[in-house]
Amino acid sequence: MLKLLRPAVTRVLTPLGRALARRGISPNVITVLGTLGVAAGALVFYPRGQLFLGSVVITVFVLSDLLDGVLARMLGGGSTWGAFLDSTLDRVGDAAIFSGLILWFMSTGETVLAAVALFCLVAGAVVSYAKARAEGLGLTCDVGLAERSERLLVVLVAAGLGGLGVPYILAVGLWLLAAASAFTAGQRIVHVYRQTVPT
Ligand SMILES: CCCCCCCC/C=C\CCCCCCCC(=O)OC[C@H](COP(=O)(O)OP(=O)(O)OC[C@H]1O[C@@H](n2ccc(N)nc2=O)[C@H](O)[C@@H]1O)OC(=O)CCCCCCC/C=C\CCCCCCCC
Ligand SMILES: O=P([O-])([O-])O[C@@H]1[C@@H](O)[C@H](O)[C@@H](O)[C@H](O)[C@@H]1O
Ligand SMILES: [Mg+2]
Ligand SMILES: [Mg+2]
Numbered sequence: 001m002l003k004l005l006r007p008a009v010t011r012v013l014t015p016l017g018r019a020l021a022r023r024g025i026s027p028n029v030i031t032v033l034g035t036l037g038v039a040a041g042a043l044v045f046y047p048r049g050q051l052f053l054g055s056v057v058i059t060v061f062v063l064s065d066l067l068d069g070v071l072a073r074m075l076g077g078g079s080t081w082g083a084f085l086d087s088t089l090d091r092v093g094d095a096a097i098f099s100g101l102i103l104w105f106m107s108t109g110e111t112v113l114a115a116v117a118l119f120c121l122v123a124g125a126v127v128s129y130a131k132a133r134a135e136g137l138g139l140t141c142d143v144g145l146a147e148r149s150e151r152l153l154v155v156l157v158a159a160g161l162g163g164l165g166v167p168y169i170l171a172v173g174l175w176l177l178a179a180a181s182a183f184t185a186g187q188r189i190v191h192v193y194r195q196t197v198p199t
Contacts, residue, residue, distance in 0.1 A: 002149035009066050017070040027072040027082050034064025035089040039096035046100025047107065051163030051170070055156045058097060062152055065090060087132065090148060094124055097155060101174075116174045123181035124151050130188040134195075143191045144184035151177060 020030070038061045045054030068086055072078035098121035105114035127144060134141035146154075158173025 001145070001147075002153065003147070006066075010070055013063075013067050013070045014074075017067060017074050020067075020071055021074050025071070027068040027075065027078070028085055030064050030068040030071060031082065031086050031089055034061050034068065035093050037061025037064070038093035042093075042096040042100035043103075046097075046159070047103035049104055049108070049163075051104070051159045052161075053163070054100065055160035055163060059156055059160075062093065062156075065093075065148075087128070091125060091128065094128075094148070094151075095121060097152075098124075101155075101159065113171055113174060116171075116178050119178045120151070120155065120174060120181055123178060123185055124148070126185045127151075127181060127188060130185060130192065134188070134192045139192055139195050141188050141191055144187045146177070146180035146184040151181060154180070 038058050041054050041057030041061060045051070045057060065086065068082070069078070072082055098117050101117045102114045102121075105111070105117060124146075127146065128148065131141040154173050154177045158170045158177075162170030162173075
């Protein structure tokens, strides 16, 4: 759904991409630094309960997942290694975000929310893996309600608002994200099944 914003976001990021390209910055550097920034934001601030600050830091760095592709296309269309690195390190960033929240919930005795956050992490990983495995088999799988952009938007806004003291928003956001992620995994599995079963 959020992918509809890609053209607009690309236009916004293009001047920054040009500046980076002029300085000879590689897309892979953006991918790696962006992931390190997301992980640092998640694992430094979230376990301490600094959910708003952590969400802002993560947001700033997670947008690098858009910038690396913009820069890659500017430099001639990207590389196979870069595509692999981008997708693989996205999983690292996702794991850091939900691990930071789990550590915070465990420290405050909120074991149910810790379990829900763990479910969000696992379900999100299944969503992404299903697509990767399908594409590895030569099939398509670019479908689903809660792709990574949507999952990140929900968890970061919920955590950010929760950090600002809005009651229940984080719990509600995580429960909704858990349901949406499970539904999306099912969508992708069905989508692949329909491509593989003779009609
Ligand atoms: C109220 C409290 C507030 C607290 C803060 C919370 C605010 C939260 C708000 C927004 C959060 C942002 C969520 C969205 C994150 C988007 C990141 C993301 O998920 O991107 C996914 C995709 C990009 O996917 P991909 O990486 O596959 O695309 P690429 O363009 O990178 O292309 C990949 C190909 O490129 C080549 N390549 C790549 C890398 C490399 N190293 N080498 C390469 O060669 C290769 O060919 C690859 O195959 O994004 C999308 O698809 C959809 C667009 C997402 C649109 C997001 C819109 C964000 C909306 C608002 C942002 C406002 C932020 C406000 C900030 C406020 C606080 C600072
Ligand atoms: O949306 P999703 O399929 O869960 O996850 C996506 C991966 O499939 C894709 O390979 C990657 O480049 C995107 O940034 C995002 O991580
Ligand atoms: Mg990217
Ligand atoms: Mg990516």
